[in-house]
Amino acid sequence: MDEWEPRERAGSPARVSGRGILGPQIQDVTSGIRMEAIDWSTDGAGGPASDPVRVGDRPRVLVTVSLTLVATVLTWFNYPAVLPAVAAEWGLSGVAAGALFAAFQAGYVLAIVPAGRLADRLPRRWVIAAGAVGSALATLGFALTATGPIVGAGWRALAGACTAGVYVPGMRLVADWYRGDDRGRAMGVYVGSFSAGSAAAYVLGPALANAVGFRLALAITGAGGLIAGPLLLAITREHPNATQPSGGFDLGALRRRTYGYAVGVYAGHNWELFAVRAWIGAFLLSAPAIAGRPNGETLAGAVALGFAVLLGRARVADGDAADSDGRGAGSRPDG
Helix, strand or coil, rough: CCCHHHCCCCCCCCCEEECCCCCCEEEEECCCCEEEEEECCEECCECCCCCCCCCCCHHHHHHHHHHHHHHHHHHHHHHHCHHHHHHHHHCHHHHHHHHHHHHHHHHHHHHHHHHHHHHHHCCCCCCCCCCHHHHHHHHHHHHHCCHHHHHHHHHHHHHHHHHHCCCCHHHHHHHHHHCCCCHHHHHHHHHHHHHHHHHHHHHHHHHHHHHHHHHHHHHHHHHHHHHHHHHHHCCCCCCCCCEEEEEECCCHHCCCCHHHHHHHHHHHHHHHHHHHHHHHHHHHHCCCCCCCCCCCHHHHHHHCCCCCCCCHHHHHHHHHHHHHCCCCHEEECCC
């Protein structure tokens, strides 16, 4: 449903906690972030809103922001996809090769909270578009100027910091537009596009590296954000009932067991996401069943693609389950 009226239902992560200045105050009881729903039913001068939700807005937002995430995730995983070629040219040790990937992660971790705060206070689309363009430019900088691990790590850290402006703010944008019983599926599609992007990196990266070299391969697979970011701004818009925070982070959330459980589960998920996916290409190329084959890199990419496709489908299935069965005990105030 496009029109949103705050309500409490089984599995809903929010509850009405009173009237705020701008509208009903909502508290996300899982994250501890207090939100206020802005009342856009008037134009600010007491008249009716002149910009109602239009048919097609929701699917357009979901498709476009998901494609933007795909383009950005390509910059995340195109380096490990061409890692054997980079390591051979630069003479990288295993530690140095891992440090280059870790630099991206460090930039992401350092920027994720500031990026989230920006998405709370600025139009989500602008934050996402800026992050997509910035990540693409940083990847092009790596491809064109990096001659060793030090300069390369700097560009990778910058790309990671910019990517922080895409992934989580994109979740906020999807959540703004999907507030009914189909939110889980919509979020599953969006998160599943992360898997699609990593799969594309492992398919396109080795093939392009073999054909034109790893630098041009990185440039080609990393440039999508230059198109996706402006496109997001051009054909989508913010939800007219977008929510804004009415306060900071509720530190009481840190004392909730379910909050700790959720963090622990997500930490386990990140083991798969970063430790496994970062090295899956190099691991497959060294596996006896693939090593030495004339088409080894293509075969490794195909296996990685199948791995990612299964994960992407699981994301959508998880979203469907959340819609039908609820989002778990963590959504309850007493969790």
